[in-house]
Amino acid sequence: MSVGPYLRLTAWWQASGWPTWIADTIWMVLMAAIVTVFIMVTVLVLVWLERKVSGDIQSRVGPNRVGGRFGPLQTAADALKLLMKEDIIAEGTDKVVFILAPFVVFVPTLLVFMVVPFSGTWIVSDLNLGVLFVVAVSAFPVVGLIMAGWSSNNKYAIMGALRAAAQSLSYEVPLLMAMVCVVVAAGSLRIGDIVEAQRGGHWFILRFPLQLAFVIYFITALAEVNRVPFDLPEAESELVAGYHVEYSGMRFAFFFLAEFAHLFFVSAFCATLFFGAWEGPWLPPVAWFLIKSYAIVIVIMWVRWTLPRLRIDQVMSFAWKLLVPVGLAAVMLTALVRMQGRW
Amino acid sequence: MTQRLTPTETMVLNMGPQHPSTHGVLRLQLTLDGEVVLDCMPVIGYLHRGIEKIGEARTYPQILPYTDRLDYLSSASNNLAYVQAVEKLMGVEAPERARYLRVILLELNRIASHLMFVATFANDLAATTVFLYGLREREPIMDLFEMWTGARLTQSGLRVGGLARDIPEGFVDKAREYCTFLPPRLDEYDRLLSGNRIFRVRTEGIGILPPEEAIDYGCSGPTLRGSGVRYDIRRDEPYEVYDQLEFDVVTTSTCDCMGRYAVRMQEMRQSLRIIQQCLDRLPDGEVIAKVPRTIRPPAGEAYGRVESPRGDFGCWVVSDGGPQPARVRFRTPSFYHVAALPRMLRGWKIGDVVAILGSVDIVLGEVDR
Numbered sequence: 001m002s003v004g005p006y007l008r009l010t011a012w013w014q015a016s017g018w019p020t021w022i023a024d025t026i027w028m029v030l031m032a033a034i035v036t037v038f039i040m041v042t043v044l045v046l047v048w049l050e051r052k053v054s055g056d057i058q059s060r061v062g063p064n065r066v067g068g069r070f071g072p073l074q075t076a077a078d079a080l081k082l083l084m085k086e087d088i089i090a091e092g093t094d095k096v097v098f099i100l101a102p103f104v105v106f107v108p109t110l111l112v113f114m115v116v117p118f119s120g121t122w123i124v125s126d127l128n129l130g131v132l133f134v135v136a137v138s139a140f141p142v143v144g145l146i147m148a149g150w151s152s153n154n155k156y157a158i159m160g161a162l163r164a165a166a167q168s169l170s171y172e173v174p175l176l177m178a179m180v181c182v183v184v185a186a187g188s189l190r191i192g193d194i195v196e197a198q199r200g201g202h203w204f205i206l207r208f209p210l211q212l213a214f215v216i217y218f219i220t221a222l223a224e225v226n227r228v229p230f231d232l233p234e235a236e237s238e239l240v241a242g243y244h245v246e247y248s249g250m251r252f253a254f255f256f257l258a259e260f261a262h263l264f265f266v267s268a269f270c271a272t273l274f275f276g277a278w279e280g281p282w283l284p285p286v287a288w289f290l291i292k293s294y295a296i297v298i299v300i301m302w303v304r305w306t307l308p309r310l311r312i313d314q315v316m317s318f319a320w321k322l323l324v325p326v327g328l329a330a331v332m333l334t335a336l337v338r339m340q341g342r343w
Numbered sequence: 344m345t346q347r348l349t350p351t352e353t354m355v356l357n358m359g360p361q362h363p364s365t366h367g368v369l370r371l372q373l374t375l376d377g378e379v380v381l382d383c384m385p386v387i388g389y390l391h392r393g394i395e396k397i398g399e400a401r402t403y404p405q406i407l408p409y410t411d412r413l414d415y416l417s418s419a420s421n422n423l424a425y426v427q428a429v430e431k432l433m434g435v436e437a438p439e440r441a442r443y444l445r446v447i448l449l450e451l452n453r454i455a456s457h458l459m460f461v462a463t464f465a466n467d468l469a470a471t472t473v474f475l476y477g478l479r480e481r482e483p484i485m486d487l488f489e490m491w492t493g494a495r496l497t498q499s500g501l502r503v504g505g506l507a508r509d510i511p512e513g514f515v516d517k518a519r520e521y522c523t524f525l526p527p528r529l530d531e532y533d534r535l536l537s538g539n540r541i542f543r544v545r546t547e548g549i550g551i552l553p554p555e556e557a558i559d560y561g562c563s564g565p566t567l568r569g570s571g572v573r574y575d576i577r578r579d580e581p582y583e584v585y586d587q588l589e590f591d592v593v594t595t596s597t598c599d600c601m602g603r604y605a606v607r608m609q610e611m612r613q614s615l616r617i618i619q620q621c622l623d624r625l626p627d628g629e630v631i632a633k634v635p636r637t638i639r640p641p642a643g644e645a646y647g648r649v650e651s652p653r654g655d656f657g658c659w660v661v662s663d664g665g666p667q668p669a670r671v672r673f674r675t676p677s678f679y680h681v682a683a684l685p686r687m688l689r690g691w692k693i694g695d696v697v698a699i700l701g702s703v704d705i706v707l708g709e710v711d712r
Contacts, residue, residue: 054472057472058471058472058475058476059476060475155354159378229541231469232694238364238693238694240362305471306535307469307541308468308469308470308536308539308545309468309470309541309694310541311544311545311695312692312694313378313692314544
């Protein structure tokens with residue numbers, strides 16, 4: 001997915017006399033297809049992994065029938081089931097908004113994968129405002145959640161949506177601060193530069209004040225992907241399923257897909273910001289990148305199956321009274337160290 | 344005083360009868376102001392089977408299996424309350440061995456029920472793993488029940504005048520084995536759950552029920568003892584052989600969800616103590632007294648009373664001298680706990696509703712009889 005083939009393709013098109021916008025369009029469609037397929041496969045793997053990890057933690061087996069001893073096709077079978085389910089739109093819903101909501105949630109989670117550096121050259125688009133792009137786009141799904149909650153005309157759904165809005169707005173602030181620390185350290189918003197700044201084993205996680213940023217990033221990431229202890233928007237034992245309580249079949253699957261895609265994204269981005277992205281010995285860069293991302297995914301799953309859930313006011317006060325001040329301190333500390341010219 | 348700038352409306356939310364956390368088919372009509380519960384109205388009756396009325400049309404032994412279905416998590420204590428009442432009417436007393444075995448059965452039921460409580464309570468607070476751990480530890484008890492009575496949940500192990508069967512060979516060893524198996528597991532729960540910071544902020548100081556009000560509402564069992572009232576029928580009105588056994592009545596004075604949880608955690612250890620003592624002292628002999636084939640107690644009435652895992656479980660039987668009772672009435676603790684729910688829920692948030700509801704550990708089977 002490097003720029004090289006793109007230039008060659010454009011050159012070829014220009015030589016053939018066709019307008020370049022056709023080449024651009026083909027290129028974009030191709031990239032979108034690759035990213036979508038990658039996300040689909042990743043989500044299938046993640047769901048299977050979650051079941052296996054939770055099975056291990058809870059001393060049970062997990063999927064062990066479909067497609068062999070370890071049930072690798074279990075999630076594929078589930079996806080098939082969701083595809084074939086009746087599409088139920090309850091009476092009293094705001095139909096247009098109800099139908100749109102899953103896509104509004106799903107598309108931004110797809111978009112952020114544009115700037116994920118799978119290797120030095122495998123990046124769809126190394127924007128010079130990469131981090132800002134991530135922050136801007138990943139703030140968008142919450143609109144979809146509110147749309148889903150509001151249009152469902154269901155009390156549980158609206159409460160879930162309101163919780164989602166409150167929570168994701170609050171946690172974006174410290175999340176942003178954690179990212180700012182990294183940006184200050186790297187001196188650039190471009191993902192490529194951030195990776196470059198960590199080359200040669202100088203990962204940001206190993207540099208002094210950035211550990212603080214990592215902790216903040218990890219906690220807020222849990223909240224951003226709505227996982228225990230911050231899974232209040234869909235708290236099963238309280239709100240049944242929260243904002244997607246009225247959704248079924250494929251529409252529900254899109255929420256599910258978005259959630260797991262986002263889970264993978266925050267892990268991949270964590271690997272990018274703090275663990276040197278694709279850097280590592282012997283294995284190809286892509287392998288290293290996936291290993292790091294999956295390791296973080298497993299830690300997040302581990303947390304999910306260990307901790308109980310917080311209450312909404314505790315979640316909010318945790319963000320505003322603890323994470324935000326600590327985040328500010330982390331930014332200041334990083335800036336000071338940077339000014340001193342250490343590292 | 345802060346003044347609201349925008350007018351807000353309260354919202355009525357029906358929690359249940361189909362809801363993952365209402366432990367059966369309870370409906371809570373919550374009046375909410377945002378996330379805050381202003382009022383709560385429990386609606387019951389979704390599981391009404393008319394067991395008391397059925398009792399009037401069945402013979403005395405036939406009623407026994409129905410009592411299993413009241414508090415289905417500890418069928419032995421329901422059995423015993425009923426059997427006690429009938430035994431009092433007839434003037435029969437169970438043999439010594441049966442009395443010890445009854446206590447063993449009751450206490451095993453108590454542990455199984457409390458493990459289920461820990462499991463579901465943790466699940467309500469989204470600690471899903473503890474849910475499966477609780478069920479895993481409950482499994483060996485179910486196996487013991489199966490070995491002894493043939494059934495795992497609705498055991499009907501008791502009979503008027505004693506027990507249905509003596510314990511099978513190897514039961515004592517297995518029970519002893521369980522007594523050493525469980526305590527380390529309980530320690531594990533303490534490490535995983537009780538000491539967890541999130542679990543503690545979710546339970547400590549939540550759902551306060553002051554001792555006076557707990558008494559006024561007729562609460563009993565761990566819900567009452569969690570409010571610091573030292574009241575346990577096993578000690579205050581001993582039945583079977585409880586007066587000869589050594590055990591502590593566990594209380595906590597915090598009056599909150601954590602207190603009720605802690606009481607149950609400790610009670611499991613006390614139950615193990617009781618079981619061990621019973622196994623040590625288990626006398627030989629018959630397990631059922633001489634009871635006529637057709638039970639026709641003389642006219643009169645009697646009340647059996649048991650400390651079930653949920654509290655003060657009573658059974659009132661009126662006989663007119665015939666083969667069927669004139670009236671059977673059950674006093675079930677969960678019914679009174681549901682009545683106390685609005686008092687406990689008012690002013691807390693939706694997230695606390697499930698915590699409080701979970702901490703009083705109601706069984707709808709005995710709320711709606």
